[in-house]
Amino acid sequence: MAPSTARQDGTPGATERRLASLRARIARIGAGRMESPDAPETVAALGCDDIDCHLPGGGLARGAVHEVIAADSAAAALGFALWVVSRMTRGRTPWLWCASRNGSPPYAPGLAQFGLSPRRLLIARTAFERETLWAAEEGLATPALGAVLAEAAAVSDVAARRLALAARTSGVPLILLRERETASVPAASRWRVASAPEGTWEIALLRAGGAFPRRWRLRWQGAAGTPQPLPVPSQAADHHHDDLQADYEARDAAGARAVAGARGAA
Amino acid sequence: MKPATRRVLALWLAPAERPETEPDLRDLAAWCRRYAPWTAPMRDGAGVWIEAGGCAHLLGGEDTMCRTVVADLARLGHAARAGLAGTPGAAWALARTAKTPFAIAAPGTEREVLAPLPVAALRLEPATVEGLSALGLRRVGDLYPLGTTASGRAELARRFPPLLLERLDAALGLTFEPISPIRERTRHIARFTAPEPVRDGEAVTRITQRLVETLCPLLARDGLGARRVTLTAFRADGRAARIDCGTARPLAEARTLMRLMALCLPRLATGPGADAFALEATETEPLRATQARLDGRKDHEDDALTLAPLVEKLAARLGSGRIGRLAPRPRHLPERAQSFVGAFADMPDTPDAATAARPLRLFARPAPVAAAATAPEGPPAWFRWQGAVHAIARAEGPERIALDWWRLDGWQGDPPAVPETLADAVRDYWRVEDARGARFWIFRDGPWRPDAPERWYLHGVFP
DSSP: OOOOOOOOTTSHHHHHHHHHHHHHHHHHHHTTOOOOTTSOOSEEOOSOHHHHHHSGGGSEESSSEEEEEESSSSSHHHHHHHHHHHHHHTTTSOEEEEEETTSOOBOHHHHHHTTOOGGGEEEEEESSHHHHHHHHHHHHTOTTOSEEEEEOSOOOHHHHHHHHHHHHHHOOOEEEEESSOOSOOOOSEEEEEEEETTTEEEEEEEEETTBOOEEEEEEOOOTTSSOOOEEOOOSSTTOOOHHHHHHHHHHHHHHHHHHHHHHHHO | OOGGGOOEEEEEEOGGGSOSSHHHHHHHHHHGGGTOSOEEEOTTSSEEEEEOTTTGGGGTHHHHHHHHHHHHHHHTTOOEEEEEESSHHHHHHHHHHOSSSEEEOOTTOHHHHHTTSBGGGGTOOHHHHHHHHHTTOOBHHHHHHHHHSHHHHHHHHHHSOTHHHHHHHHHTTSSOOOOOOSSOOOSOEEEEEEEEEEOOHHHHHHHHHHHHHHHHHHHHHTTEEEEEEEEEEEETTSOEEEEEEEEEEEEOOHHHHHHHHHHHGGGOOOTTOEEEEEEEEEEEEEOOOOOOOOTTOOHHHHHHHHHHHHHHHHHHHHOGGGEEEEEEOOOSSGGGSEEEEETTSOOOOOOOOOSSOOOSEEEEEEEEEEEEESSTTOOEEEEEETTEEEEEEEEEEEEEEEOOGGGOTTOOOSSSOOOSSGGGOEEEEEEEEETTSOEEEEEEESOOOTTSOOOEEEEEEOO
16 A cells, blocks of 8 residues: 555655665565565555654564553653554554553543544453453454554563564564553564643654664644644754663663673573 | 242241351352252342252152252251242241241142241231231231231231232232242253362363353254353352353354353362353354355454454453443543443444544543632643642633533542532533643533632543
């Protein structure tokens, strides 16, 4: 499916985007996957050229875990996660939301205004977090689902690997929404989202494959029914922040230490 | 059913022996279903009813049945007396007054058997018994002359509560007194009795497999599928362990049902072991033919076929009430504008999106917050929630929502309290954004009044 973005050819974004999608195709061929016209898309574009161009493959991989961390108590992170869900499901496939029954439930009238029909949404209300992860894993084993959204704070490494494996096997993406940032989880992409003044979101990409960490300021336009974020020029946008860079480097260093440790043990 | 062929066994427990709580008595009644399919706890908590008609001969006759039941209960530590008669009233009277462990009234002899018993045996209020005794009416037989003539009945009805005549007529079989069973009797039930108590998980699984294989053909024969099955294990200690298993679609295939039961079985607490098992399809629905998709079929029915295995699995582990969808409802009160419905329930078409924005998350209960407005009827300038003070930078509103006050029964109580008058049944909602950009849905409960403190609540969060 062609991305529904109203992009005009000739803009620099379009060129970069095409390049990115070509690179993703080459990467797929390199990985030995068959290319056929009716093969399911393995990458979902977010519909915002600025972000898509930055992501490896021109979007977020389908059969993978994407982690969204909430930086505050409001629902900006949830909004971003739902945006990802709406791009993954394209408003057609059913999707599963797993959350503890103790938390605040999603609100159907709000979802409808956000462009997500409650008809498509299946909700699993669990008693505790391990059950949430179990339900998410069951959902990931169901290829009929377009996406699974799970709210969980503590996710062990083992659980995260199981989830990633289940997602890769079925091609169903998992969006892991975390209220607090605790131990990091091995995920294909990692985002931190905060509310920003004047109805905007501050979105920080912490990691995604080989992409550099980056920060965007987006405005939500929900009037048309389809989520359509617009980049907002701001001081924060298009700028590599020192703390993001530090986060990235710390991760690299930790990875190198782990590799060195493994070699040492061997 | 003609009263003459009806046989009711009343198990009367000595007051000191009665289970303390109603559920325990229900458990005891469920345990008694090993004797007959239709049992119920007595409403006054005194014991258990057993509809024994047609069951006694399976247990070796009425005499043996009564002796077995009393002995089994004694083994459980309940000193019980049994009365067996053609009506619940007569059976109760016999059990209550019997000097022996059990008493039986042969069919059609209720009138003679009851005559010498004290009137209290009719399950009357103490005041009625005293009143009758003051008139010299001490035995049930004393009531017969009055109870059979129109003038006598009118006299009794004038002096005493109507319960007296009701009980008398019912005990004599002139009117039918129903016993409300624990559950409706269903025809789709499979039973298994083990030679000795079973507690090993593998053995329970094998027994369940047998029950499933017995039950499914019964369902399929009637063109029905199970939407809910209940597995009851009658335990050696007199309790009945029960698990309920909901299905996403009508099921009559043994393999699928067994897969589902296997997920539920860990929840079955067999305790010291169970010697009888029953698998019952407690809810059924006509089987839907799983044909190829036809055009014009609703899309969620298509989902039902592809998602059913997932929903079944989730329902089996989480409980069927925990997997479902959110259906919008036409209600003014925001917390009632949606309901949690079954995964494959019919969903009404989404109503037109409300003109005003709605939050993505709505708190199950509005959270009271300390807040202060700078202007009368204005939005708050700040509010404090979870220990943090949020200074409000922008506000949109108010949106006045009048509560569906005519639907307020079942209100959860505070917060917020039930409005006292119609004029109070309004909320003024504001969308507010704090200095850092977090967006909330906040409301003032009731109209603004110069003389009363304002009550503010946080009700949801926006993206």
